[in-house]
Amino acid sequence: MKEKQTIIYILSNQRSGSTLIENILSKSSQMVSIGESYLLGGHIQKTGPGGTWDWNCSCGSSMEICEFWKKVYQKLGVSDPMQIKNTQIDSPKGKEGANQKKINEEARSLMNQVYKAVFEITNCDVLVDSSKEAFYGTSLYQNSPFDFKFIYLKRDLRAVSISRDKWRKKYNKKDMSLLKLLASNYLHRLTCRSMLKNVKKEDVFHLKYEEFFKNPQQTLDDMSNFFGFDRYEVPEYMELNDDHTIAGTPNRFKRTKIQYDDRWHSVAKKHPLFNGLGYILNKLG
Template sequence: MGEFSCRSKQHGRPALTPDITVLYIAGHGRSGSTLVGSVLGLADGYVYVGEARDVWRDGLIANENCGCGQKFRDCPFWTAVFERAFGGFDTPEAQSAGRRINRINSWREKLPLLWLAWRFPRGHGASNGYTRPLTKLYTAIRDVSGASVIVDTSKTMRYGALVAATPGLDVKLTNLIRDPRGIMFSRLQRARYRDGSLKPSASGYRQSHVFRIIGKWMLRNALAARVLRRNGGVRLRYEDFVKDQGWYLRTTLGDEAAKNVVRKLAEGTGRDAVQHQIAGNWVRELKISPSERWRTELPWFQRSLAGVLSAPLRCLYRSQAFHTR
């Protein structure tokens, strides 16, 4: 799955009623979603695209590096996706879609989308201005990759609700939860591109106030918990995953596919680790090992305050599979 393959030479418009499975990973930023998504992308029939909500900003506008190492507009995978979905990167349709999707970060849109995340309807409930370009984007990703499942680590419940409300997209939710002290320590580090160079410093990488991080951690996980109880899915503690990937992979992929992924990890992933993810932190060779540097390197006051504020929910949240009612 690491190398893209365009199984269809046709560049026609995708149908608006596809049946596409999106494995959506929700949670706080710097929770390890790039690692989990990269591992899932090793499974046959799965394609990992990183944070698809940032395709428009980090890819189409900023032309940042794809996970394969090339600039977004030079990447053959994303070139084929946008050609198939919108006729290219710079067509009026693609530019209009980008402007529309990027509005989800505006204050005017945040409250309505938060309400949508609370309800999390399937296949309805969102404006066509959002759902039409999302249908085309995910359909093109499916067609170009040849995959049956798209792994999207966009993490926010607002965007996840938009994807779930898009007709033809079947969202399977994984709520990835990391100890917020680990998140805080990770945010002190700058993310890197595939060549090892540092990504530009941005709001997502600066040290944030403890209460801001804990508040967002609580809100996203609470919304995800509500959706899991109603619609099913998986809650996964990052600390559990880095110690043993087996349970989550078996629960998500099935026994045989999980065995194949575990074997690839044991043998060394090589080129399979090269995937076309947008945003996130590039993962080198998928060498998985627990890291709790925050215990000694995160400032004492931040570590203690975050530990006290998050303690009740950290005790409550355990890796668990939820079944659809």
């Protein structure tokens, strides 16, 4: 057992492979993943992102009857899960600022209790939270009662833009040009960078999605050294087995071989301006 329980928080953009990394980490018997806790309140209340899978837990049960989450509510002393309304922490702005601070403090305290409950239920000493959100993660980090660490996961901005475009079309969202998506993804990167200024360097593991696929085992070994969990073999497939995670890529329900998906390259080549600009923005870090 470790002296202090560890939280591994995955900070990343959408469509950057956070579900894959979370899923790989959950295959260690020492680690448990709860998915995106930022959306826990929303999944219980059935509101916000998650409608595609009816806000169910990844085990397929609703958040109300899932055996794992029922144990968590019990530990929290909550008789009706509908009492859990919000687990989000967002940047306080303008007139509503004072009120938002109060909401944030409540969500923060609730989340620390959720983490504690999950540790008690599972006997794991490392918990993976793949919420991605920068403000949320860095808020939970400050004065955390746990050994709170980050994986800052970055993927080629062009791949992220093309993937987001594909999913936006699938869900009939308003059309956004690839260049606009690229700009928004770069801005997200700048936000992450500025948020990480409040985090000690030794608490951040930098991970490039593309680098991971060059040598998955070496990357996992590096993580094992960094976070202090025991070494294990990279699984061959991304799959759910006895996982009770919140949200993630809609692809997570089918068993998929873990391999680099290079299909975005051919799309990028058809858009030279986007391709060139994306290349430069990636270099900027």
